[in-house]
Amino acid sequence: MSVIDKDRPSPEWIAAMRAKFVTEREIDRSMTNKLQRRASPPYTPLTLEQIVDGLRKLVAAHVPGAFNVKEARWLSGGASKLQVAFTLDWIRPDGSPEQARMVLRLEPAESLHETSRLREFQVVKALQGAMPMPAVYWVDAEAKYLPYPGLVYGFASGVAKPSNAPSNVSGLGTRMPPELRRTLGPQFVRDMVKLHTFDFRGADLSAFDIPQPGKQNAEWAVGWWDRVWEEDSDEQVPLVSLASAWLRKNAPAVEHLSIVHGDFRVGNFLFDEKTEQITAWLDWELSRIGDRHQDLAWSTSRAFGSFAEDGKTFLVSGLVPEEAFFESYEKLSGLKVDMKSLRYYQVFNAYSMVAMTLATSYRVAKNGKSHQDVLLTWLLGVGYMVMDDLRALIEKEL
Amino acid sequence: MQLRPEIQIQSMIKAMMEVVLPAVDPSNELAVQQAQLVVGHLSIFAQRLPLQYRYDRDALDRLIALAADLKAAGAGGDSSLEQAAGIGAKVLERAKADPAELVQAARALTAAMDTSIRKVFAEGDEATQSRVEKVTLAMGREQLLRDRAWLIMQGWEPDPASVPAIDTLLAPTPAQG
Structure with a gap:
């Protein structure tokens, strides 16, 4: 039996992966780039000077006049990307001078989500004004100026969790106090509704493929995560093969296509602690055009929620009781929550999380490809709870 | 693991x-x-x-x-x-086998099982698939309970009290003959 060296993939194996798993073109491009770069050296820490140097080149390519990049500093960021905050002293396109606080979001050599900065840029731009979004300025999708692909956001103010709330990494397990739940909960539902009812067809989303209504969206989605598992995993797991087969066999059709965030949960929005208003939705890298039930299922995952003080009421993303969440979503959106589709995407989401945590986290950390290897190693541990969730969900459906 | x-x-x-x-x-x-x-x-x-x-x-x-x-x-x-x-x-x-051999043998066996299971899902009839699904899910349940118990201190479990202690789940070391 031939053994594939996934740390040094051959061009033939890369071609085989591309042929075997059908997914969107830009996702295929990102994943193929990842494999082609995989045998290259590990990530070595970038200095702020290196990053600012690339940033100046990127800004110069877009800003005709003089400008100054100053006050650059590291942000902790999430589990996936490097983030640097800075101030840009520049003349805006409308001719007005401005000292704007901005954030550069940059890929490491490999990351937890191998995604496209171009897609992220396009979707954030498309949704400006539709829901609380950070401003977005420029993208360097091919690392023409920056050390790795990246994009420049406006700095969004706010916090991802109450200053005094405990949580695990990446905002998981955040406990929101009841008074904050009362104000943030309705906004959480409102923003999901705005996203899922947004008319994306007039927006520039050229890096997204629009599936045909029906099952194509689900087939692309499963193809994406099948490919992640195949390319990144270190060991075969029968339950994962079972889940993949189940997802292909049970794919639901969708008629109303929506922009799907892909990681819509507590920890991925900022809010102002004084006004208790959501100021920006972040982390759009997993977004796609697909079935709203993917977000609905993600938000209602046990991994991202918590129980109310009574110990019985499950709070979606730690904010809204589950029943009230679905009821409010249907009422505001006019879109039905189909329980069969919801259960399908619960399985799908658990499957994608298993691939992220047990396959990608492992592969990236093993090859020393990110600035957060120690965090990715830590995240490996959640994979078993998620896989058990996956098992239980499928078992219920049989 | x-x-x-x-x-x-x-x-x-x-x-x-x-x-x-x-x-x-x-x-x-x-x-x-x-x-x-x-x-x-x-x-x-x-x-x-x-x-x-x-x-x-x-x-x-x-x-x-x-x-x-x-x-x-x-x-x-x-x-x-x-x-x-x-x-x-x-x-x-x-104490004959190295721990690494033990891990490798388990991985090889799991891989062989996975290959068989994939074949059934790709080519098998409905009845075989259904039986294999049940066995695979049952196998997953037992192993994942141990995996979750092993990593309980990481704090991921929403209800940690529902996960038995790892030492109660692992088979005891065979007694000396």
């Missing part, structure tokens, strides 16, 4: 070297020294952990031989030495 000491230690060393140590105040000599010692200890783990079992088995093997030599040299009058050597020999007899 992918979360094993090898990758944990490697990522801890990297975090210490590339992020933590450069950020330690150089005027705090105690902190600098202790951070370096942490890296030193981790480096020892990384290099020696794969050999630890062989190291201990080798030591026991030589100690048993030494006990025999001692007895032959006239120092074996104490029955407790003979008894301890006997116990040691029995333990050594059972």
Whole structure:
């Protein structure tokens, strides 16, 4: 039996992966780039000077006049990307001078989500004004100026969790106090509704493929995560093969296509602690055009929620009781929550999380490809709870 | 189980070297020294952990031989030495496979099972698929319970009390024959 060296993939194996798993073109491009770069050296820490140097080149390519990049500093960021905050002293396109606080979001050599900065840029731009979004300025999708692909956001103010709330990494397990739940909960539902009812067809989303209504969206989605598992995993797991087969066999059709965030949960929005208003939705890298039930299922995952003080009421993303969440979503959106589709995407989401945590986290950390290897190693541990969730969900459906 | 000491230690060393140590105040000599010692200890783990079992088995093997030599040299009058050597020999007899071999054998068996299962899902009839689904899910339930119990201290479980303690789930080490 031939053994594939996934740390040094051959061009033939890369071609085989591309042929075997059908997914969107830009996702295929990102994943193929990842494999082609995989045998290259590990990530070595970038200095702020290196990053600012690339940033100046990127800004110069877009800003005709003089400008100054100053006050650059590291942000902790999430589990996936490097983030640097800075101030840009520049003349805006409308001719007005401005000292704007901005954030550069940059890929490491490999990351937890191998995604496209171009897609992220396009979707954030498309949704400006539709829901609380950070401003977005420029993208360097091919690392023409920056050390790795990246994009420049406006700095969004706010916090991802109450200053005094405990949580695990990446905002998981955040406990929101009841008074904050009362104000943030309705906004959480409102923003999901705005996203899922947004008319994306007039927006520039050229890096997204629009599936045909029906099952194509689900087939692309499963193809994406099948490919992640195949390319990144270190060991075969029968339950994962079972889940993949189940997802292909049970794919639901969708008629109303929506922009799907892909990681819509507590920890991925900022809010102002004084006004208790959501100021920006972040982390759009997993977004796609697909079935709203993917977000609905993600938000209602046990991994991202918590129980109310009574110990019985499950709070979606730690904010809204589950029943009230679905009821409010249907009422505001006019879109039905189909329980069969919801259960399908619960399985799908658990499957994608298993691939992220047990396959990608492992592969990236093993090859020393990110600035957060120690965090990715830590995240490996959640994979078993998620896989058990996956098992239980499928078992219920049989 | 992918979360094993090898990758944990490697990522801890990297975090210490590339992020933590450069950020330690150089005027705090105690902190600098202790951070370096942490890296030193981790480096020892990384290099020696794969050999630890062989190291201990080798030591026991030589100690048993030494006990025999001692007895032959006239120092074996104490029955407790003979008894301890006997116990040691029995333990050594059972300690044949390296931990790495155990892990590799389990991985190879799982991979073979997975290949069979994939074939059934690709080509098998409905009835076979249904039976294989049930067996696979049952197998997953047992293993994942252990995986979750193993990592309980990470704090991911929403209801940790529902997960049994790992030592109650693992089969006991076979008693000596």
